[in-house]
Structure formats: structure tokens, C-alpha cells
Amino acid sequence: MxxxxxxxxxxxxxxxxxAIASMGGAFVFFVLSRPDVNEKYRQAVTMSALVCxxxxxxxxxxxxxxxxxxxxxxxxxxxxxxxxxxxxRYIDWxxxxxxxxxxxxxLLAISRQKAEGMTFRLIIAAVLMxxxxxxxxxxxxxxxAIWGAVSTVPFVYxxxxxxxxxxxxxxxxxxxxxxxxxxxxxLLLATWGFYPITYLLxxxxxxxxxxxxxxxxxYSIADVLAKAGYGIMIYWIAxxxxxxx
Ligand SMILES: *C/C=C(C)/C=C/C=C(C)/C=C/C1=C(C)CCCC1(C)C
Numbered sequence: 001m002x003x004x005x006x007x008x009x010x011x012x013x014x015x016x017x018x019a020i021a022s023m024g025g026a027f028v029f030f031v032l033s034r035p036d037v038n039e040k041y042r043q044a045v046t047m048s049a050l051v052c053x054x055x056x057x058x059x060x061x062x063x064x065x066x067x068x069x070x071x072x073x074x075x076x077x078x079x080x081x082x083x084x085x086x087x088x089r090y091i092d093w094x095x096x097x098x099x100x101x102x103x104x105x106x107l108l109a110i111s112r113q114k115a116e117g118m119t120f121r122l123i124i125a126a127v128l129m130x131x132x133x134x135x136x137x138x139x140x141x142x143x144x145a146i147w148g149a150v151s152t153v154p155f156v157y158x159x160x161x162x163x164x165x166x167x168x169x170x171x172x173x174x175x176x177x178x179x180x181x182x183x184x185x186x187l188l189l190a191t192w193g194f195y196p197i198t199y200l201l202x203x204x205x206x207x208x209x210x211x212x213x214x215x216x217x218x219y220s221i222a223d224v225l226a227k228a229g230y231g232i233m234i235y236w237i238a239x240x241x242x243x244x245x
Pocket of ligand 1: 093100133134147148151152155193195199226
């Protein structure tokens with residue numbers, strides 16, 4: 001860990017704190033709003049609540065780890081020697097990404113048999129994406145780019161499948177729901193695309209301190225949008241479909 005400035009330290013500190021608050025707030029919202037939607041869609045809202053709960057817990061742990069990794073020394077934050085635990089984030093993704101994928105599929109309202117096969121393939125791809133990404137994230141031997149490229153293969157597969165399936169499902173919906181689904185699909189692409197871009201930061205020649213800070217802030221923003229933000233979109237779609245019948 002490098003020595004970082006006061007404002008760099010606080011930028012991460014505040015981003016993590018913002019993520020904890022967002023996940024906690026979203027969790028409460030999903031629990032309270034679950035009865036508003038038709039039974040068919042409740043499972044999707046439950047999954048949003050679970051995702052935010054799991055992420056909120058991990059953000060608390062990441063926050064503690066960040067505080068322990070640095071100490072104020074002569075106006076700068078110097079590493080204490082206690083390692084900053086980046087594994088929390090990847091463990092979190094390992095749990096939340098499969099849940100998010102199951103959530104998208106649940107909303108598509110496709111036949112159960114097709115949904116099960118698709119969820120299974122998407123989850124395998126997600127595990128591969130996260131596992132290979134993690135190896136690259138913690139690598140110190142210059143293989144970050146290679147593992148990042150490997151991880152991008154299942155990533156593209158996931159987005160390609162979801163993009164197509166959401167497109168097909170959209171066609172069967174009312175004009176209003178179609179617009180909501182179109183926006184959700186764009187949000188999916190924008191937020192998931194944020195992760196590999198953030199991952200690239202340390203390879204772009206920025207100072208080590210800035211890269212560490214950028215990665216933490218970038219992933220935090222992406223997580224809030226991909227989990228809490230996406231959950232709200234899913235809720236809106238479920239609510240619109242409920243009100244339409
Ligand atoms: C709630 C957490 C979510 C939605 C996490 C998503 C994570 C990704 C889409 C990560 C993708 C990566 C690549 C495509 C290549 C580089 C390594 C990763 C793991 C950052």
C-alpha cells in the first residue's frame with residue numbers, strides 16, 4: 001500500500017460510507033415495498049433485498065479494513081502494514097452477481113425450463129469472470145492485463161445473453177414497460193461496463209496512490225448503481241406489470 005494524501009484517504013472513506021448507507025437504505029426499501037408487487041415478481045424484489053444486505057455487510061468490512069490499513073502521519077496517510085483486504089469485494093461479487101443474474105432472469109417471465117438452463121449458464125460464466133478477475137486484481141507479477149482479458153470473455157457472454165433475452169421479452173410488453181426495460185438494459189450495460197474500466201486504472205500509468213483510490217471509488221459507485229439502482233428499476237417494472245393487470 002502506498003502513502004496517500006488526506007483527501008485521497010477521505011475520498012475512499014466517504015465513498016465506502018456512501019455505499020453502506022445506500023445499500024442499507026435500499027435494503028429497507030425492498031423489504032417494505034415487496035408486498036406492492038404481484039406474487040410472481042416478489043422473488044425478484046426479495047433478491048434485490050438480499051443483494052443489498054450482503055453488499056452492505058461487505059462494505060462495512062471493507063470500511064473497517066480501509067481504516068486499519070492507514071494511519072495519519074505528518075499530514076499524510078501512511079500504510080500501517082495491516083493489509084487492506086480486497087478479497088471482501090470479490091467474495092461479495094461471488095454471492096451477489098449470481099443473485100443479480102437470477103433476478104434478471106426471474107423478471108423476463110420466460111418458461112421455467114428455459115430460465116433454469118439460462119441461469120445456470122450465466123452463473124458459471126459469472127464465477128469464471130470473478131475468479132479470473134480476482135487473480136488479476138491481486139497479481140503483482142504484471143499479469144493483470146492477461147487475467148483481465150480472460151475475465152472479459154465470460155463478461156461479454158453474460159451481457160450478450162442478457163441483452164438478447166431482455167430484447168425478446170421487451171417486445172411482448174406494453175409501451176410503458178418496454179421503455180422501463182429498455183432503460184434497465186442500458187443501465188445494465190453502463191454499470192457492468194464500469195467494472196472492467198475501473199480494473200484498467202492501475203495499468204494506465206497513473207500514480208499508485210491514485211490507482212488504489214480510483215479503483216475503490218469506481219467499484220463503489222458501480223456497486224451502488226448495479227445493486228441498489230438496478231433493484232429499483234426492477235421494482236418499477238414489477239410494479240408497472242402488477243398495476244397493468
Ligand atoms: C454487484 C456487483 C457486480 C454487478 C459486479 C460486477 C463485476 C464485473 C462485471 C466485473 C468484471 C471484470 C471484468 C470484465 C474484467 C476485469 C475483472 C473484473 C472482474 C473487474
